Amino acid sequence: MFDHKPVMVAEVLNALKPRPGGRYADGTIGGAGHAAIILAATSPTGWLFGCDRDGDAVEAARARLAEFAGRFEIRRGNFAELTDWVPAAGCDGVLLDLGVSSRQLDCPGRGFSFQHEGPLDMRMDTRQSLKAADLVNGASAGELAKIFGELGGERDALRLANAMVRDREKHKFETTRQLAELIEKISPRRGKKTHPATQVFQSLRIAVNDEIGSLKRGLDAAVKLLKPGGRLAVITFHSLEDRVVKDFGRARSRDYTFAGEVDVPELREPRVPELKWVTRKATRPGTAELAENPRSRSAQLRVMERI
Numbered sequence: 001m002f003d004h005k006p007v008m009v010a011e012v013l014n015a016l017k018p019r020p021g022g023r024y025a026d027g028t029i030g031g032a033g034h035a036a037i038i039l040a041a042t043s044p045t046g047w048l049f050g051c052d053r054d055g056d057a058v059e060a061a062r063a064r065l066a067e068f069a070g071r072f073e074i075r076r077g078n079f080a081e082l083t084d085w086v087p088a089a090g091c092d093g094v095l096l097d098l099g100v101s102s103r104q105l106d107c108p109g110r111g112f113s114f115q116h117e118g119p120l121d122m123r124m125d126t127r128q129s130l131k132a133a134d135l136v137n138g139a140s141a142g143e144l145a146k147i148f149g150e151l152g153g154e155r156d157a158l159r160l161a162n163a164m165v166r167d168r169e170k171h172k173f174e175t176t177r178q179l180a181e182l183i184e185k186i187s188p189r190r191g192k193k194t195h196p197a198t199q200v201f202q203s204l205r206i207a208v209n210d211e212i213g214s215l216k217r218g219l220d221a222a223v224k225l226l227k228p229g230g231r232l233a234v235i236t237f238h239s240l241e242d243r244v245v246k247d248f249g250r251a252r253s254r255d256y257t258f259a260g261e262v263d264v265p266e267l268r269e270p271r272v273p274e275l276k277w278v279t280r281k282a283t284r285p286g287t288a289e290l291a292e293n294p295r296s297r298s299a300q301l302r303v304m305e306r307i
């Protein structure tokens with residue numbers, strides 16, 4: 001059973017407004033929670049393209065959507081590659097619900113969680129060779145500190161990275177608990193609400209799966225898939241991801257570009273904007289959902305429309 005509870009369902013439906021005959025793409029199909037709701041709302045003639053990097057998710061999604069057979073196509077792969085097989089300008093809506101699913105987190109063999117003993121793996125796509133253990137046992141202290149600090153916002157990044165590099169000289173890190181125990185020793189909980197390994201594990205996952213790079217390429221792909229008037233809904237669970245989505249929306253909704261990092265009015269070049277914000281501010285889950293589904297706590301939804 002793929003027991004992932006989809007987040008912000010009402011808000012996603014309100015953003016994408018799926019309708020019979022419409023064509024939609026779900027780039028993170030997971031357990032097909034959102035996908036099933038889109039297919040139900042588009043009955044009897046709507047169509048859904050779906051993908052996920054995780055082979056188990058693809059199988060679970062196909063099984064979950066059996067009742068909608070003939071109205072969807074699901075392929076395994078990165079959403080950044082959706083343009084390889086989904087027709088350009090053919091979709092009325094695209095959904096990206098980022099991060100990992102509860103099923104991935106709860107499966108000890110996948111190595112995503114410090115709560116379970118498992119191999120230090122963390123690959124969403126198990127065909128990829130790089131695993132978390134390769135980074136923890138092979139990257140320099142500087143590289144590790146950068147991952148923990150920049151991708152996890154970990155304050156003790158350098159201290160933890162140095163401790164890992166010292167420790168791995170004695171024995172390689174192989175399991176999630178082994179790594180979590182070292183973190184607990186170096187950076188104990190001391191009244192914090194979250195476990196001290198939270199940030200390190202999250203940052204390793206983001207690095208192993210190149211989540212920020214995939215997101216930037218995926219947003220680019222999503223715009224190419226949308227028809228004029230089609231909508232892009234993105235749910236993020238991390239401030240770094242949300243910043244990427246916000247910056248992307250801002251840049252694509254401007255009527256000018258500028259070279260370099262700084263917007264100097266004299267150096268602006270006019271251009272036709274591709275997107276407009278539907279909700280400029282991020283939408284958060286309502287109190288009922290927050291109380292019922294703890295995973296929704298950090299969810300933020302941003303919605304843009306193709307012009």
Ligand SMILES: C[S@@+](CC[C@H](N)C(=O)[O-])C[C@H]1O[C@@H](n2cnc3c(N)ncnc32)[C@H](O)[C@@H]1O
Binds near residue numbers: 101124
């Ligand atoms: C939060 S879950 C999605 C849950 C889904 N919306 C549902 O209702 O069941 C995120 C899923 O996105 C997948 N994923 C993350 N990044 C991806 C990427 N770049 N390309 C394809 N799938 C990705 C993960 O493997 C995971 O299954």
